[in-house]
Amino acid sequence: MRRCFVGRRLLSTRAPGTPFAHDYTHTPIAYTHRLPPRIEADTFKDHEDVQEPKDPEPQTPIGQLWSSLSNDPLQGKSPSDFFYSFPLTNFKKLKKRTERPRKVRMLASDFIDDSLYNPNYGYFPKQAEIFQTGKPFAYTDLEDTDEFVTRWKEQYDRYGKQPALQLWHTPVELFQPYYGEAIARYLLVNYKLNLYPYHDLIIYEIGGGNGTLMANVLDYIRTNQPEVYKKTRYKIVEISKNLSEKQKLQKSLAKHGSKVEIINKSIFDWNEFVPEPCFIVGLEVLDNLAHDMVKYDIYDGQPYQGYVVIDEHGDFHQFYTPELNQDTENFLGLRGLEFLSEPSDYMKTVKHPLNENRTLQQFRNFLTPFNNALSKTEFIPTRLTSLFQVLNEYFPEHQIVLSDFDSLPNASQGYNAPVVQTMLEDKAITTSTFMVEQGYFDIMFPTDFHTIRDLYINVCGKLVKTSKHAEFLEQWGDIEGTTTKTGENPMLTFYQNASFLHS
Numbered sequence: 001m002r003r004c005f006v007g008r009r010l011l012s013t014r015a016p017g018t019p020f021a022h023d024y025t026h027t028p029i030a031y032t033h034r035l036p037p038r039i040e041a042d043t044f045k046d047h048e049d050v051q052e053p054k055d056p057e058p059q060t061p062i063g064q065l066w067s068s069l070s071n072d073p074l075q076g077k078s079p080s081d082f083f084y085s086f087p088l089t090n091f092k093k094l095k096k097r098t099e100r101p102r103k104v105r106m107l108a109s110d111f112i113d114d115s116l117y118n119p120n121y122g123y124f125p126k127q128a129e130i131f132q133t134g135k136p137f138a139y140t141d142l143e144d145t146d147e148f149v150t151r152w153k154e155q156y157d158r159y160g161k162q163p164a165l166q167l168w169h170t171p172v173e174l175f176q177p178y179y180g181e182a183i184a185r186y187l188l189v190n191y192k193l194n195l196y197p198y199h200d201l202i203i204y205e206i207g208g209g210n211g212t213l214m215a216n217v218l219d220y221i222r223t224n225q226p227e228v229y230k231k232t233r234y235k236i237v238e239i240s241k242n243l244s245e246k247q248k249l250q251k252s253l254a255k256h257g258s259k260v261e262i263i264n265k266s267i268f269d270w271n272e273f274v275p276e277p278c279f280i281v282g283l284e285v286l287d288n289l290a291h292d293m294v295k296y297d298i299y300d301g302q303p304y305q306g307y308v309v310i311d312e313h314g315d316f317h318q319f320y321t322p323e324l325n326q327d328t329e330n331f332l333g334l335r336g337l338e339f340l341s342e343p344s345d346y347m348k349t350v351k352h353p354l355n356e357n358r359t360l361q362q363f364r365n366f367l368t369p370f371n372n373a374l375s376k377t378e379f380i381p382t383r384l385t386s387l388f389q390v391l392n393e394y395f396p397e398h399q400i401v402l403s404d405f406d407s408l409p410n411a412s413q414g415y416n417a418p419v420v421q422t423m424l425e426d427k428a429i430t431t432s433t434f435m436v437e438q439g440y441f442d443i444m445f446p447t448d449f450h451t452i453r454d455l456y457i458n459v460c461g462k463l464v465k466t467s468k469h470a471e472f473l474e475q476w477g478d479i480e481g482t483t484t485k486t487g488e489n490p491m492l493t494f495y496q497n498a499s500f501l502h503s
């Protein structure tokens, strides 16, 4: 223990005038910097209008001991002086940058968006590729799930031994065309039940990946419902330029060309009113939607909004202010507090910070005073709330089919926390925080389907259902065609931690 402290001191102490050395013993979540309320708390104003606030300082004996042994991450400044000395930025402004920013502060959601989607150094444009099989697996000829996995791994050769890019695996690709056909059956039945023959079948897919779902759905409708096919239109709204180009090169586009439109923009930039009934499909899109960070005062439960500061050395710091931004206020307001007494499946596995024992929280705060009497972090789906608002405003007659992970192993710290992961020489490496070098890590959130079902009903005012992945596929998928000789069915048994939200 002593050696650890001595080592820490050697690393940390810096005589005046000596060059800066990063303190690698601090992670960005070692300290929770808490800001006092600003003078005009009801308006979300910037630095200039703010009077000098007084900062609470953690000064328990343990806090003092800790301070004496380590570098001051705020370089002798008060939290407010440090925080407000950096200009506020956001994802939209950062999109124009070719290098990762320094000396800025931003909402956690903007940091996550920048890490994942910045066109110049973001994870999606630069690092990720979606795995695609050369040709569909013939499940009925395979012995069992083990043979399925062997055949699947053989296809990695097409990506080189150590692909420079990170490979994602989505059920659409692994189980094509069967997975897309299951979605097509669901769409067709609902379309014929409610809309045929008075309306066209219009499908908007958010985040089309390689374009495989589009091809499989249209192939299925053309073969099985030629009359409906004549009335079908398929539009992909895709944020990534690379992927939208790939979708345009989809082999089957030649067959379905006039039916398909590929729109290279983020769904959050959508501004066209669509009065016709339509289906909105989004598979594996929710997990990469940015979230915001919230902590709660452990004495009175007041929520605090999380920010990330990047200092002049490129080090990350987390700050919390009692002034909530609009999206956070919207989400917390729409969710209310009833959810605390009706635990979702997710809440049965991880305690919400507001449901934690107060005495325990206070004791933990005594031991780790740099938490500044704030709870553990909750990650709230602010972008998902905005997505529902976009659907409600621009697609008032829509029905939805969304699917994603309802839980994820190896998550980072916090409630509803993401898995932050990268591949290093064939090994998956996870971290305890999303505040890592932007663009090198996938940041994937689980979706609490129980909570988002209520959120969707609140925002869009429509009824909606949730189903577990296997339950949905058992009803709509071709079970015979995807079962191996021994009776195992990988399409049903893989992705057990995924669910659907559908209307």
Ligand SMILES: C[S@@+](CC[C@H](N)C(=O)[O-])C[C@H]1O[C@@H](n2cnc3c(N)ncnc32)[C@H](O)[C@@H]1O
Pocket (backbone or CB within 6 Å): 124, 130, 168, 170, 171, 172, 173, 206, 207, 208, 209, 210, 237, 238, 239, 240, 243, 265, 266, 267, 268, 282, 283, 284, 285, 288
């Ligand atoms: C994990 S991939 C899934 C692709 C495909 N749906 C599948 O299942 O194979 C996520 C997709 O969503 C897209 N995407 C992410 N955020 C988006 C946004 N805000 N608007 C439109 N597309 C988005 C990504 O570029 C990518 O195509």
